Amino acid sequence: MTMLASYFSQDCPRAWELMPWVLQHNATKKQSEWLANHLAQCEACRAEFAQQQLLQRAMSLPADTDVDAEAGLQRLLGRLDTPVMDEKPSPKRVGGWLTRALAAAVLVQAIGIGALGLKIWSGGETPATYRTLSQDSTPAAPGAIRVVPDANMTLAEWNALLHSLQLQVVGGPNEVGAYLVAPANATSKTQDTLQQLRSTRGVRLAEPVSGTP
Amino acid sequence: MNDADHSADDADRLLLQRMSTGDRAALATLYRSYHGRLCRFLSRLTRRPEVIEEVINDCFWIAWQKAGNFRGDSRVSTWIMGIAYRCGLKALRQHGEEPIEDSNIPEDRIPATDPDEDRELRDWLGKGLERLSTDQRVVVQLVYGEGHTLDDVATIMQCPVGTVKARLFHARVKLRNVLPALAERSITQKEQA
Numbered sequence: 001m002t003m004l005a006s007y008f009s010q011d012c013p014r015a016w017e018l019m020p021w022v023l024q025h026n027a028t029k030k031q032s033e034w035l036a037n038h039l040a041q042c043e044a045c046r047a048e049f050a051q052q053q054l055l056q057r058a059m060s061l062p063a064d065t066d067v068d069a070e071a072g073l074q075r076l077l078g079r080l081d082t083p084v085m086d087e088k089p090s091p092k093r094v095g096g097w098l099t100r101a102l103a104a105a106v107l108v109q110a111i112g113i114g115a116l117g118l119k120i121w122s123g124g125e126t127p128a129t130y131r132t133l134s135q136d137s138t139p140a141a142p143g144a145i146r147v148v149p150d151a152n153m154t155l156a157e158w159n160a161l162l163h164s165l166q167l168q169v170v171g172g173p174n175e176v177g178a179y180l181v182a183p184a185n186a187t188s189k190t191q192d193t194l195q196q197l198r199s200t201r202g203v204r205l206a207e208p209v210s211g212t213p
Numbered sequence: 214m215n216d217a218d219h220s221a222d223d224a225d226r227l228l229l230q231r232m233s234t235g236d237r238a239a240l241a242t243l244y245r246s247y248h249g250r251l252c253r254f255l256s257r258l259t260r261r262p263e264v265i266e267e268v269i270n271d272c273f274w275i276a277w278q279k280a281g282n283f284r285g286d287s288r289v290s291t292w293i294m295g296i297a298y299r300c301g302l303k304a305l306r307q308h309g310e311e312p313i314e315d316s317n318i319p320e321d322r323i324p325a326t327d328p329d330e331d332r333e334l335r336d337w338l339g340k341g342l343e344r345l346s347t348d349q350r351v352v353v354q355l356v357y358g359e360g361h362t363l364d365d366v367a368t369i370m371q372c373p374v375g376t377v378k379a380r381l382f383h384a385r386v387k388l389r390n391v392l393p394a395l396a397e398r399s400i401t402q403k404e405q406a
Contacts, residue, residue: 065265073245083256
């Protein structure tokens with residue numbers, strides 16, 4: 001690693017800092033005077049400053065590369081007259097085949113999903129209801145009673161019975177002809193209703209649905 | 214910035230204003246006035262004349278298009294040098310860094326007016342600059358060759374002033390260690406001849 005030579009005085013680092021700006025005439029008058037005083041006393045900094053002057057002179061020499069200003073200017077002016085076009089081809093895509101393959105895979109998937117969706121939509125089938133074993137079945141209405149009317153009971157008798165007991169059918173009949181009835185208003189007592197149903201002719205079975213109050 | 218810099222900058226701003234209205238004569242004036250210093254600056258990045266010309270023309274192509282957008286936050290010279298620096302780096306990426314060695318430069322390409330002393334100085338400097346990184350060469354050129362301040366160089370290179378300071382410091386230390394030895398060797402060779 002290159003290291004600075006040891007300074008001769010504490011002022012040398014400051015002198016080192018100031019040198020380029022004094023050479024450029026960008027230092028203040030005070031700074032320039034301070035450096036001049038320091039150089040008068042410090043031989044090492046005098047040598048360094050002389051080296052810096054030489055460096056500045058060398059860096060200010062005209063370039064030794066042969067570039068014709070007028071020819072360049074004419075080319076630039078000609079370029080201004082050229083309509084702006086896509087001068088440069090678009091950069092070559094890196095990994096283009098991979099991108100195309102991925103795009104094709106996505107397209108195939110999209111078509112497949114679309115076809116599946118169309119099939120389900122056009123099928124018109126009611127989607128099956130799935131229920132997990134831990135999931136509760138649809139809760140029955142409060143005070144619901146399962147009733148099996150006799151086959152001989154007419155519809156008018158059935159309706160009159162429901163009306164008199166203020167019941168309404170909330171489900172059924174199921175495969176054994178059982179209806180699920182529930183009180184039309186919350187004030188009816190399930191036990192009384194149950195007793196009345198059981199005592200009615202034409203009612204073969206009346207049982208409360210377990211779990212309902 | 215001294216008075217001469219102020220008046221030069223005022224003249225440059227006027228040229229930019231004219232360029233923003235489509236004045237090609239103003240463009241030509243600015244081009245000719247900056248050509249020399251841009252050549253010198255860009256020759257620290259590449260020694261290939263065709264690349265240098267391409268970069269200068271790219272730089273003025275951008276200056277022509279953006280002349281109306283110049284906000285005046287910096288000197289015009291700082292603005293132009295910044296454009297040239299970025300164009301130069303882009304060209305180096307495109308063309309690769311293939312500097313032509315000094316020994317490969319044909320004799321007829323060295324300016325005929327170059328006195329022996331200048332040629333020695335150029336040779337001495339070239340050997341010293343070989344030891345520097347590209348960034349260090351650029352900073353040294355901008356400070357010593359073109360007279361830019363630390364703030365100017367930071368604007369041109371789009372980096373913090375502290376970074377410029379560090380680059381300048383390390384470049385100066387390297388040159389300080391190398392250049393005197395080169396000068397002594399040159400004197401010894403002269404005496405033997």
